[in-house]
Amino acid sequence: MPTITVLPHPEWCNEGVSFEASPGESLLDALLTHGVTVEHACEKSCACTTCHVIVRKGLDSLNETSEKEEDMLDRAWGLTATSRLSCQAKVGTEPLEIELPRYTVNHARER
Numbered sequence: 576m577p578t579i580t581v582l583p584h585p586e587w588c589n590e591g592v593s594f595e596a597s598p599g600e601s602l603l604d605a606l607l608t609h610g611v612t613v614e615h616a617c618e619k620s621c622a623c624t625t626c627h628v629i630v631r632k633g634l635d636s637l638n639e640t641s642e643k644e645e646d647m648l649d650r651a652w653g654l655t656a657t658s659r660l661s662c663q664a665k666v667g668t669e670p671l672e673i674e675l676p677r678y679t680v681n682h683a684r685e686r
């Protein structure tokens with residue numbers, strides 16, 4: 576089972592965390608199961624960007640990004656070349672290192 580390491584984030588994962596996930600599981604579900612409270616405003620239907628994460632290691636082991644996901648990602652706060660919507664990304668067999676963006680679109684609007 577691949578290990579997922581989440582880098583520290585001041586709001587959602589203060590000290591960072593590391594856990595094992597099952598291949599085929601969505602990255603968002605794996606994060607939520609392990610107490611990393613990533614937002615998911617559209618309930619995982621690829622219609623918002625609040626579940627955006629940055630994949631620092633292991634990006635190639637995830638499933639391909641769909642066109643719809645790419646379109647949505649364009650609206651994400653702090654988009655990077657290794658960004659994914661965690662509700663659409665399926666865990667593969669390689670270890671992953673995940674960074675949570677500083678803000679989501681929801682947060683950015685509030686500030």
Ligand code: FES
Nearest residue numbers: 617619621626662
């Ligand atoms: S939860 Fe809305 S796109 Fe992932």
